[in-house]
Amino acid sequence: MNYRFGRFEVRPAERSLYIDGQLTALGARAFDVLVTLIERRDRLVTKSELLDLVWPNLFVEENNLQVQVSSLRKLLGPQVLATVAGQGYRFAMALDEHTRHIAPPLPAKHSVKSILPPPRRLLGRDEELDDLLAQLRDYSLVSIVGAAGVGKTLLALAALHAPSRGCSNADVWLDLSSVSDPSQLPVTLADRIGVSIADDDSFAALIDALQFRQMLLVLDGAEHLLEAVARFARLISVKAQGVKLLVTSQVALKMDGERVMRLAGLSVPEVGASVEQARRLGSVMLFVDQAQASDRTFSVTEQNVATVISVCRRLDGIALAIKLAAARLPLLGLDGVESQLGERLKLLSGGSRGSEYGADSRNATLVASLSWSHSLLSPAEQSLFRRCSVFVGGFTLELACAVCDPSTVEKWDVINALESLVDRSLIVVAEGDAHRFRLSEYAYEYGRVMLEAAGEIVSVHNRHAQACAELMDRAYAAYWQEADQPWLQLWRAEIDNMRAALDWSLLHRPDLAVRLMGAVSPLFMLLDLAAEGRTRCQSIEPTALSLIEAALHSDSMELEILLARYWLARAWLQIGVSPFWMSQYALTAEVHYRAADDPQGVFLALCCAAHSQALPAAHARQVQDEITERVQPQWSARIRAHRLLAEAGFYRQSHQWADVRFPLESLHWLATSAELDSLAMTAIRGLAERNLVLGDHEAALHAGQSLIGRPGGAERDACLQDLAIIATAQMFLGRTDEARIALSDFIANAMRQDWTGFGLYADLLALLAASEDRAVDAARLLGFANAVCDPAHAQCLSVAQLRSRSSQMIAQRLDASMLRRLMSEGARMDREAACALALAESEARNPG
Template sequence: MYLEGEPTNLGARAVEVLTVLVSEYGRVVSKSELLDRVWPNVVVEENNLQVQISSLRKLLGAKSIATVPGRGYRFCLPVDSDTERPAGAPAASPQTPKAVDDVLSVLPAMPGPVWGREADQAALDALLPAPLITLVGQAGIGKTAFALSVAHAWRPHRRDGAAWVELAAIADPDLVVSMVAQGLGLSSGGQDPLHALVAALKPLQVLLVIDNAEHVLDAVTRLVQAVMAGAPDVRILVTSQLPLRLPNERVFRLGPLSVPPMGTTVAEAMKHGAVALFVDQVKAINRHFELSPAHLDRVIGLCQKLDGVALAIKLAAARVPLLGLQGVEERLSERFKLLHHGQSATPTRQQTLLAALDWSHEMLSAPERAVFRRLAVLAGGFTLDLAKALAHDQDLDEWAVIDVLGSLVDRSLVMADAGETPRYRLLDSMRDYAGLKLVESGELPDIRKRHAQAMVAMMDAAYEDYWAQSDASWLSHYGPEIDNVRMALDWAVQSDQNLALRLLGASSPLFMLLGLAPECRQRGQALEQLATSPQPGADVARFWLERSRLYWGVGNTLMHDFALRSSALYRAAADRRGLYLSLRCLAGSGVLPSVQALSVLDEMAALEQPDWPIRLCTQRLLAEVTVLKSIEHMAEARRVCQNLLVRAQSAGLEGVVSAALNDLASISMALGDTDAALQTCAQILARGRHRRDNFVLHALAVMACVAFVKSDLATARSALTDFVSASRSRDWEWLGLYAGLLALMAALEGRHEAAARLLGYTAKAYEQMGSRDVVTVYAWSRSNGLVQDALDPTVFERLKGMGAELDPESVATWALSPPPG
């Protein structure tokens, strides 16, 4: 053996070890391979190899041969094939390393399949030519597992394989270079470790995966920048909660696993990553578990509540064998206690969902933490303006909040939904965590109040816009805020009822256009006593006006009474528009005597202004149709209704269009034109499939009525079955209004005792409504006559009394029981 041209006293085995290491320059040689090649067909102890390595290091220097723990050895000194060597000296390896199957043998094994990421894998494959890809996503989303899957898939396509470097365990940025060098089995010593690392990487074609870079991001950015500049054949994949923001970087944002909708089949559900992962993790503990149709919806519901977040799903699934599916579901409100396990092999930050989020939270700056926790009171997404209103303070002006929000989006702590007007949201787990931090900060009461005030300001503006905009335009802007409105109302009812009264009046159109009128009516009941106390003002007047509008067709007497209150307040305030709208409700209630109702219409016409938007002007036409129907001027009512329909369609007032079609259907019934009634009902139903429209209930009722007129009992039952189902889904909206049709069906099917009970319920509902239309009058008179003929009067009255106490679900049961025989 020669060193610098001079022979050295080195044993034959040491020379053979050195020969193998030099010949395999450019990769780590495992201990087993060295033993096989230097001691072929001989069983020797591993310490024999260690003795030879030690001898070589004494001769060549301590850094001449690197030990890669758990993997083997790598020769680190430069090799020059052109140097003239004395006879007998071993030939040096070429400067360029030979192609090898695997530059590393520490790429972690896949712990199991990566579910539901096929589309993500394909999209990431398309980015592979890029020198740098940063895989970003929130804590627990599954970045590490996905990146590991990618590394295994890409490894055969890189001449020198793939290398995995895990940075979560280090806190010192200065250790990044040495960690990467150790992971690759390359030298990074000397005065400039980064330069040495890049020089060692230069001849390699390797995929370098750097996992969990967010807490040492600056150091990783410097390293990646140097590698990209000095080792062009290296491809780099970084997982982080933040992008590196380097030229030629491609950012791939990893989202939650897909969750199927309720009602999906088992086979279809298993194609979604969230369900497949959940089932796989449960079966890992309980091999007998099978996903069956009986508990499929519960599994889907769990995955939805867990936001499709891989870590949360894994932790929840681990609890199923102990608690059962129902037990896990019931305990999700305590998700940070539920979602943990103590497997020592799992990194600490992944042993609980709380720890994973703590890991992310600790890396935030003070302003980022402040904005993040204040967003916890927002529900169902939020706009930039709402975030600014909520999160600012004396140290954070609106522009600073914008910058911080952008940083939180980059870190995947806040999700950004693309659209004409961007909206932001926190996944439920993130929101719960931010809520914990908000409570810890002591800011919760102030932020809840600030949120309610911001929602009042927004909905005040929405109320003004409502009268001048089309339904679609208005709903696209304000519809997504319904959950924030609900949250603000919940707080205000308990903490500031004056604010709640103002907010409920302003947001009433939102509830109505979303088909949530029953909810809004119920919420308003808690505030009626406050609004009755002597405190006149615009907020109180609007509250009573909107209460009145909410009771159209449901409680006409209440509609009339509430309109009287609002009209008095608006008249005293000389508020022309408010008085006009109150009069519309008075006339539209159908309670006023005909002469008085016609007088109200005249006053409305006098109040109307030529520059008013179409929505406002349609209110008089709506009232006029109601009045004309009540005095049985049906032909004139149809003419006005058709005019109303044209004007509403031209302005995109979809709710008014549905109301006009509903009136046309009942008017056609009154005129005996059943074909026209059915045609109009078909229009309403077709529209209702695309919007949450309560007028489908009217259409189904009219269709049943036409079927009864034509003695088509099967069609009537089908329509009423659909009616009951639709009413149930809308908190039993208009069940009482059309309960007479249910009684008529029971009577015609020979179920006279059931019909008697249903008539008792109907009578009570009619008393609350205060007025009836042609359909309800027909249903009551015909069903009442049939039951009176069939039952003893005493029995009839007793059953009616029992029916008056029925709840809606019992009404549905009595109504839809199968006919005898």
Template sequence: MLLTSDHRENAMPDHYRFGTSELRPAERQLLIDDAPAALGAKAFDLLLALIQRRERVVDKAELFDAVWPGLVVEENNLHVQISSLRKLLGPSAITTVHGRGFRFVAALESDAATTAGSGGETKHPNNLPQLRTRFIGREKALGDCAGLLHDARLLTLSGIGGCGKTRLAQELAQRQLPAFPDGVWFVDLGPLQDAERVPATVATTLGIKDAIVAPLERLTEHLKSRQTLVVLDSCEHVIDAAVESIDALLEKCNAVKIVATSREALGMQGEQIFMVRSLSLPATTDVDEMLRSEAVRLFVDHARLALPDFTVDEGNAAAIAEICRRLDGIALAIELAAARVKVLSVDEIRARLDDRFRLLTGGNRAMPRHQTLHATMQWSHDLLTAPERRLFRRLAVFAGGCTLAAATDVSGDAADEYDTLERLTALHDKSLLIVDRDTQAHPRYRTLETVRQYAAERLNEAGEGDDIRTRHLLHYVALAERAAPGMEGPRQGEWFAALWQEQENLLAAHAWCAHAAQGGERALRLVASLWRYWSGTSQCAGGYRLAEAALDLTAGDPDSADRGRARFAMSYFALRLGRYDVVLSSAERSLAIGRTLGDAGLIARALTGVGMGLATTGQPRRAIVAYEEAIGVARSEKDGASLSFALNGIAEVHRELGNLADAQGFYEQSIALARAQENARETATGLGNLASLLIASGQLDRARTTLAESMALGSGIGSKAMVECQLDVVAALAAASASHSTAARFHGATLARMRESGTRHDPVDEAFIAGWMARSREAIGTAAFGAAEAEGKALGYDVAMAERNRWLSGSE
């Protein structure tokens, strides 16, 4: 017989699950999204009483007896508790039946397939596996899939191997039981080696006897009048046969619906595709925030299967977050990693992720393709054609994705971009490639890190690793050399944005230089071309290390123009980092190479570097001589970019010496030249320096408009480095305007940004800012200044920039 309501009330399950919530009576705990919810004792008792009596309306008197036994309680107390439960669970979990009482109406998981006592039949026929682990998260995905299945007859859950397609399909099927009176049937096609056995396997699973001959006809005859849901799991390796069977079922069985899981879509008319994404990742390492992440909750849940007292705390939060991120939120990978906590600490698991295919083993023995992370990757790889496999493994050299043009150039295996596009499309359709469309006008193609590691193994096994990595290096050397002049012209914003997208590839190319033939020479070319990029994105410390590595690789080689330009790049990075002895020595070596080679362009830039080095080491008169020669060479070569750069440099020295009229003249020449070249970066730099001079000479209104233009130009090309440095000039303007608290606040924001990047002001700017901040500190007192400065340090970049804009516009 079926369990009665009284039987249900007397039985005390260890938990009740409904939606994203779980009530644990023994622990007197309510979990929402697997995190403990704040729930008072009486509210807990009321919820438990309603759940235990969920098959009927419970009147108020019975609830008072259950929750407040032996007490006289005002009726308002009951309504207060009901209201608090609805705030936590949503307004529809508990319904009010006016004049009668209340009823718990949320669907419990245990009710979906209620079974009779021993020997009885199920209320809803099914063969769904009895799942031994909890379903973590993805409630929205379940809701979306349920809605799609309501409107479509074929729903395909597609995604990378191990992402959780099967588990989602099983949970969806469990919750769909009441909608299919003739049953819900789960058919695992994964073990099939012979695609022709698909219809027979489905028929056998549904209990159709003697379906050896004409199994598809027997199957459609059996289901033609039944309202049934069939779940076909792992269709990708028998896809043609699966499509044939599905097509027949949908054509001849009007009440049948099908959920398929496959690493690629079936490509059928009327197919509704739902992409199963990776689990949500933690945004921070705050413990409470982390427990809202699906990936972290899955890790913790499976870790507790191996180590029941496992918890997330401040000591292991960062390691767990990194594990989940580096495993790309792939459910299978996270489950396998969590299982290792019985023998390894989470820090040890994290440290071994570079060898993840050996680490992540020991999965589901009943499903060989899910026993190891390697096995699930191998399963997908085996389904690729030979050309698809070649492109797949060669894409492993890209870090952070690539464009279509890059994939075509580096893979070296396609007739043209259309050929590459066809293979990229196939890899995407088979859930091995992600297409990012929100980065720039051109889509980018990338793999998850787990997939990339597997592809790299295949690349090395094929003996192609060195060759493809060298092709990758050459591609990005060429890109850098195309970008170099662009970063000083009208499209510099576009070039900086493009290089930002390719930064990981540029770093990978640099790293391969140590192993490639002629790698040193190519490393110099990268440094020479990209110095503007690294400095303009506040990455001078990284740029310095790359320059140093390139010069070390070519130690003992004959001097070249690229070596001279790399020396200049090192000089400029050193200036921004405050390493003034290196500024001068590197610039002098760059100049010596330029003079030896007779390279006028290099000589002009190197002389500017020498001028910077002399100025920062207390030799301003000699610096002026160097700058004057640089200006002369640049003029004779009609090198506008170098000329503008040198004019700005000589102006800085004159400003330091107090020659403000001379300085202003040189600034204005530099700015006019930069404007003519549509060089927004150099224009903004000159305007910012000119604003400092105007502040020093008391021209505050003009300084404000000049700074506003400089900041707008810098923001327009996405140059945080320039904007952050010039925020201190805004602080000086605020101090000169007697807005001393604002000055301290902006100065604090600048200090925080520069500390992050490891950069500092030039000595002339350092002295200029320090003088104005001393005035503000004296005006409002050390304590008030320090408090305002601390507030500024705590500001995020966007907030600081918004405050700056409001102040400059006069709205504050």
């Protein structure tokens, strides 16, 4: 409804004010104050109510309201708004009976000024603005395309008012949110530009009136009127070449001559960025600007920078989302906002009826923006959008097809729908990978809501888990044939999808979880996620055990293979943790592989058992003989490499350390030539252990340092063993200070890995204390190590050497009874206390 009183007409839908039929400029906040008072003209509106309505979710001083009222009185006269002293304001005019009035036609030479003021600030978009201005100089049709809330309108406004462009009074801005019927576009454009045409007229008369104009026409929010806007643009390009069009939309017009500028989210800092680095990026600049609206003292500091970065990254740099999140700071605080991001749709449901540049309800909140975008999709596009919300970490076209119902949806239907969703920025192409896609974080949650509303949660998650299992079956087969890095390059991006599929399957399809865990285990190992893999295997074990019972009563080869892979995965994931369980799981896998008549599987299970070094001597010899008989020269390098691992394990277990050298050097050569990086490092690690045992501590130290020095060396799970090698070598070389540093790094990494495998090297704590002449501490730590070390691993000669050296040094200082008492005390210590004691500074080290 439009409001008329005296010489004035207010058009809320257009956010415009006419005086004597002439369009008159009025600021956005002043316009909101006027409309708010008109809508409540039957009563007094208090100052606090006005502040809440015009500046929702923002802390604003009362004098801002007084400024807006003063500007309205200057424009409309003092009689329009009445002040009730100390309370608030009332609209004091009587409205005319007519609710609609069209401004009189203006002569062709008349100028109509855009009613929207320039943006207060444009943060983080300097490069985009320069690019846009350059395109507007050179081209007649430019479209800013991007997701809802990304900042298209603000950028267009900044370009319209840019001093370098020379803003003209003839330029016009039209918010298309008020136009729902495409047939009304010509009349609405004519009204805004100041041209009189009949209500049922097409674009013809409007184009004729514009053919001699020189102007920039901005059409904001064209995604629901694409055909009508494209038709208008085509006519402009032919008959009114002095008119330049700037269009904002969620999707391009897709017509000749159109220059498309895709607007992504504001730049976000990398995790771990410094305060200075974060402050320079657009998303943080906007967050701070909005936060300071309610707290002028807010800034990015060393204490909060990680949280600010987390918020901006999780909101994908979307300007509207950042503004709405910042608006919650007064109530929730920064940590509270971050903790609530798991429920983004609720957190970001608040918004301002007046965003800085208009009251379009579609963009008032993130939910409204998404609902508007979703409503413009076809049924097929809506279906694909919600089904893609099951993916975590992105997806490929193959996976997108897999989560759709194959009985009703064909591949080309998915391709067409996916292309449209990408065009509309609801799905984005993953950075650096043109064949991978993802939903933005906020669209992901909205898609989940739509999926639940459609009643498809169970069916789509089932298809997702099934597709992931089939995908990993292929990956597992490829793993045994390919080099590490090419294989990882292809499959590493799917790790989050596999986690989601495992979580769902464990609750709803346990048998599928067993299958998936067996197939995905190489990915966990090469990504240094062995600890997570062990935890997941443990949670799946009850299902695996029940399937063993089922396998005894069936002749299903598929079930036997499924179980064999699972138990082999459990075995390999025990490397460096528990030799005993590694051997037991491997032998269980062997049973199932034999039942499935899979010679290659039997070979791999036997190699794993031998590598554990936990088999009885006679059995170990028998296993080694069978491995030698089974290996085939035509098998891949990765499979044949496991024979060398097994042989080295056999020699280590029998303490034939001189003989360990040949299989490990052969393994290193084979792995290096086949680009099996993980196995090459295993060979170096094994040779370092051999050198420790044989007393070549310099060579062992060099090998350990070379492993840590590799890319990602200090972050790998296996770095625990590498640091243990370095610390041991330094201690045997008498370099106690260097050993202390290495042991400190060892402890820090053990804590990071939730202490996995820590017990295997606990004797290092006692040896450091003994080397520093702290006999009492060393005795307690020896008792601690004896309590936490795996008995099977304690038989290893390298561990035995550590324990023997510590014991000898302690025995020289303490009598047997005191040693037993102190060791008993140490056996009751927890890991944190033991580590603190090991790294304690002795008086000898700090005499002052």
